[in-house]
Amino acid sequence: MSSKLKRGDNSGKEEEPVKINKWDGTAVKHALDDSVKTALMNLPNMKEHHAIIDGRLLICALAVSTALVALGYDYQYSFPASKRVLIVCVCFYFFLMGVLTIYTSYVEKGIFAVGNQKDEKGNQKRWQASSDMKKYDDKYELTIQLQDCHGVREATIDKSVAYFIDSNGTVLDDLMANELNRVVKSLNTDKKDK
Structure with missing residues (x-):
């Protein structure tokens, strides 16, 4: 039995079958x-709908941006002067990680594919x-x-x-x-x- 299926961009090319460690x-x-x-x-x-994944990416982008602000501010003004900004950034980062956990548990709920079809x-x-x-x-x-x-x-x-x-x-x-x-x-x- 053939296990080849068109994947990706539907360009007509058949890819090699996916081989994995079956014990993992x-x-x-x-x-x-x-x-x-x-x-x-x-x-x-069928067209893929990315809204659920985009929500997760937005939360992660905010967290990374917060870390970059902390890094940049600490680089500009060394530690004693940047203490308050670092505390705010660290607290906001952990808040965002909590939001991400809630989002993946209650919004995504294991959903890995969403498609719209007419x-x-x-x-x-x-x-x-x-x-x-x-x-x-x-x-x-x-x-x-x-x-x-x-x-x-x-x-x-x-x-x-x-x-x-x-x-x-x-x-x-x-x-x-x-x-x-x-x-x-x-x-x-x-x-x-x-």
């Missing part, structure tokens, strides 16, 4: 997330993919959520990573794409039944 749980989860994201973005009329009638659909994999577990839990004019529906896939990764550690993108297409089809059909 974090690498496995990230590789499967990348495979799902690629398959989701290859759906017809159907044949011009209706807007928003697809979200989130995943979870416990530390010493082989189960990969993928949740696909569809939000459209008919409401919000979601479906969950809970399978062993061995279903998506072969014995050599190669991610089987075709199997992941087939599983995702099955879920997408069921969520689209779910709307028609209501």
Whole structure:
């Protein structure tokens, strides 16, 4: 079975299949997330939506800017003179790290891909993919959520990573794409039944 899938800029080139250390749980989860994201973005009329990731980047940019202000001020005016500015910058930096933690826990919630899709009638659909994999577990839990004019529906896939990764550690993108297409089809059909 071929595990090659067009990735990236959809230029028509096929890339080598992704090979990972199958005993590294974090690498496995990230590789499967990348495979799902690629398959989701290859759906017809799908455009990636970056707002959730942009929020995290904004918070991180503010934190880095705060650190740079502290560094620059301390460089300009050596330590005893820069003490108050450093205290304010350090406090604001730790505040931003708390905001980042809350943001990733309650806003992102494991969401790694968001896409907007227009159907044949011009209706807007928003697809979200989130995943979870416990530390010493082989189960990969993928949740696909569809939000459209008919409401919000979601479906969950809970399978062993061995279903998506072969014995050599190669991610089987075709199997992941087939599983995702099955879920997408069921969520689209779910709307028609209501």
